[in-house]
Amino acid sequence: MPDPLITMRSVTKVYGTGATQFQALKGVDLDIQAGDFVAVMGPSGSGKSTTMNILGCLDVPSAGTFLFRGHHVETLDRDQRALLRRRYLGFVFQGFNLLSRTSALENVELPLLYRGEDKKTRRELGMAALAKVGLDRWWDHTPAELSGGQQQRVAIARAIVTQPDVLLADEPTGNLDSERSVEIMELLTDLNRTANITVLMVTHEPDMAAFARTVIHFKDGLVERIEAQHQQGAAVEA
Amino acid sequence: MLGTTLILALRSIRRHLLRSFLTILGIVIGVGAVVTMVTLGKATTAAVQQQISALGSNILQIRPGQGFGRGGGGPQPPNFKPEDVEAIAQQVAGVTAVAPQASASATAIYEGANWSTSINGTTSAFLTVQPWPLVAGRYWTPAEQEAGKAVCLIGNTVRTNLFRGADAIGKRIRLGNISCDVIGALSTRGQGGFGDQDDVVVMPIKTVQRRFTGNRDVRLMLVGVDTDYQTSTVQAAITDLLRERRHLTGGRDDDFNIFDTKQISDTLTGTTTLLTRIVAAVAAISLVVGGIGIMNIMLVSVTERTREIGIRLAIGAVAREVLLQFLVEAVALSCLGGIIGLVIAQGVILALVPLMQVPWTFDPQINIIAFAISAVIGVVFGYFPARRAAALNPIDALRHE
Numbered sequence: 001m002p003d004p005l006i007t008m009r010s011v012t013k014v015y016g017t018g019a020t021q022f023q024a025l026k027g028v029d030l031d032i033q034a035g036d037f038v039a040v041m042g043p044s045g046s047g048k049s050t051t052m053n054i055l056g057c058l059d060v061p062s063a064g065t066f067l068f069r070g071h072h073v074e075t076l077d078r079d080q081r082a083l084l085r086r087r088y089l090g091f092v093f094q095g096f097n098l099l100s101r102t103s104a105l106e107n108v109e110l111p112l113l114y115r116g117e118d119k120k121t122r123r124e125l126g127m128a129a130l131a132k133v134g135l136d137r138w139w140d141h142t143p144a145e146l147s148g149g150q151q152q153r154v155a156i157a158r159a160i161v162t163q164p165d166v167l168l169a170d171e172p173t174g175n176l177d178s179e180r181s182v183e184i185m186e187l188l189t190d191l192n193r194t195a196n197i198t199v200l201m202v203t204h205e206p207d208m209a210a211f212a213r214t215v216i217h218f219k220d221g222l223v224e225r226i227e228a229q230h231q232q233g234a235a236v237e238a
Numbered sequence: 239m240l241g242t243t244l245i246l247a248l249r250s251i252r253r254h255l256l257r258s259f260l261t262i263l264g265i266v267i268g269v270g271a272v273v274t275m276v277t278l279g280k281a282t283t284a285a286v287q288q289q290i291s292a293l294g295s296n297i298l299q300i301r302p303g304q305g306f307g308r309g310g311g312g313p314q315p316p317n318f319k320p321e322d323v324e325a326i327a328q329q330v331a332g333v334t335a336v337a338p339q340a341s342a343s344a345t346a347i348y349e350g351a352n353w354s355t356s357i358n359g360t361t362s363a364f365l366t367v368q369p370w371p372l373v374a375g376r377y378w379t380p381a382e383q384e385a386g387k388a389v390c391l392i393g394n395t396v397r398t399n400l401f402r403g404a405d406a407i408g409k410r411i412r413l414g415n416i417s418c419d420v421i422g423a424l425s426t427r428g429q430g431g432f433g434d435q436d437d438v439v440v441m442p443i444k445t446v447q448r449r450f451t452g453n454r455d456v457r458l459m460l461v462g463v464d465t466d467y468q469t470s471t472v473q474a475a476i477t478d479l480l481r482e483r484r485h486l487t488g489g490r491d492d493d494f495n496i497f498d499t500k501q502i503s504d505t506l507t508g509t510t511t512l513l514t515r516i517v518a519a520v521a522a523i524s525l526v527v528g529g530i531g532i533m534n535i536m537l538v539s540v541t542e543r544t545r546e547i548g549i550r551l552a553i554g555a556v557a558r559e560v561l562l563q564f565l566v567e568a569v570a571l572s573c574l575g576g577i578i579g580l581v582i583a584q585g586v587i588l589a590l591v592p593l594m595q596v597p598w599t600f601d602p603q604i605n606i607i608a609f610a611i612s613a614v615i616g617v618v619f620g621y622f623p624a625r626r627a628a629a630l631n632p633i634d635a636l637r638h639e
Binding site: 036053056057059078079082083084085087089093097098099102106110111113114115116125158168 | 242245246249253277545546547549551552553554555556557558559632633636
């Protein structure tokens with residue numbers, strides 16, 4: 001087996017100090033292979049969101065090591081982690097988090113702007129990403145003019161426009177009905193298979209977790225168990 | 239990177255047009271007020287200087303009496319005599335010429351038209367002291383001056399009212415009880431510090447003394463001072479000479495006064511400049527208030543756009559880029575306000591110049607300064623909100639409702 005894309009060893013995370021101290025992670029060990037589709041599950045307060053923040057290089061562990069593509073992320077400063085996100089990561093959120101009063105294309109172009117791409121390249125890549133999520137005809141619509149499912153697809157286009165290694169999705173279907181949710185999951189599955197993007201997804205819906213190849217269950221700040229699924233999306237098809 | 243942030247800033251301004259406009263209103267008013275006030279102040283100063291230079295520069299005016307507003311009781315001090323004029327001209331170093339003046343008023347009549355005007359008797363020395371070109375005709379000759387002939391030069395106002403465009407030279411007009419040949423038409427001087435300078439008939443002083451005042455008194459002397467001499471030195475020398483001639487001994491006050499037009503000019507210019515500075519300072523306060531307005535809105539904007547900042551940070555914007563975006567946005571806003579303010583100021587100036595009867599001027603310096611200040615205000619008042627935006631934690635910012 002090749003070296004894993006992501007390695008976590010004895011990762012802990014403590015919030016607050018003194019009496020109000022709260023240990024969110026109590027020593028997490030994790031290996032994630034490139035190209036995997038991982039669903040992270042667990043009840044509230046189990047540490048799955050904290051883990052996702054660390055995996056997304058938005059936060060650093062209190063102790064332990066977190067290796068991403070060979071970088072010791074726990075040693076990097078704020079701006080270095082921002083550059084890592086810019087280069088390798090894409091984010092999809094439960095609340096879509098698009099810029100309001102801004103066209104779909106401009107939203108999708110945003111990460112390219114920070115990469116310093118010129119206008120022509122931004123336009124081409126932005127339209128290509130919108131085409132991949134089937135919304136190229138809606139490029140000039142603002143989020144207010146799009147449905148929830150469409151907004152989430154714009155958000156996915158924004159996340160993949162930079163061709164990231166890893167797509168982090170935090171309850172991407174949390175605000176959608178089941179039909180739209182399946183559409184989004186199929187889109188993520190497709191991106192995982194055809195574009196070879198590693199997908200890390202937090203969800204509390206087993207139906208959505210069924211699309212993943214690997215499901216990691218969290219409990220009380222620790223990894224409870226990891227299960228491999230060979231029949232992706234089986235639960236829905238059944 | 240600056241190009242990118244500029245695009246982002248302009249997009250954000252465009253997306254909130256009304257709010258952006260209200261944000262910069264303070265800057266617009268501040269810049270507009272400062273530029274208007276300073277420009278109009280300078281125009282007023284220029285107008286005052288112009289009026290005073292119309293009196294002639296390097297000229298001392300000598301009158302009997304103790305200066306403005308100090309007449310009061312006691313006998314009227316005597317007027318000067320032609321001998322005083324001669325004495326100053328010959329004995330004081332630095333004096334180019336001394337023009338005596340004796341004045342009277344009379345009604346000028348030509349055919350059907352009549353016009354009440356003032357008569358100014360003087361000598362040809364007045365041309366040396368205060369050159370006044372002719373538009374037609376000639377000046378009087380030394381012989382005519384000595385003999386006290388009834389010849390006159392007429393000012394433009396008199397000419398317009400008596401002759402209504404017709405040729406005046408060689409015509410004979412009635413002035414009070416005498417008739418007088420018009421030998422020259424004076425060029426237009428316009429409004430001066432003491433009214434219409436063209437409403438005058440100029441004649442040899444002997445004619446005026448003989449036919450109008452009935453004595454040899456000189457009411458006023460205009461002394462031309464050589465530019466190589468300090469007017470104050472010449473003024474002191476004249477004072478000494480006149481005190482001696484008027485037998486003023488010991489502690490007795492001067493019974494005449496000497497005005498230095500340059501001194502009056504400097505005083506008035508200084509006053510208007512000071513007033514301009516005070517008004518500009520008041521206007522500048524509104525610039526600072528405008529800057530606070532920008533800071534206020536930018537702070538609100540940072541709070542309101544916390545999620546947006548979170549998105550940008552998550553996508554991979556480094557803190558510096560977020561800081562720069564908000565800073566550039568504030569500077570772009572304030573510069574925009576500055577430009578609008580400058581344009582409005584030009585309009586207001588164009589509207590006020592005819593009302594205030596001052597010359598129109600465009601002063602690039604104050605425009606550049608005002609614009610630069612508006613940009614600096616953007617940086618100063620935009621920095622604090624921008625730093626606050628850049629310091630946000632992406633996780634908390636994304637969770638912000």
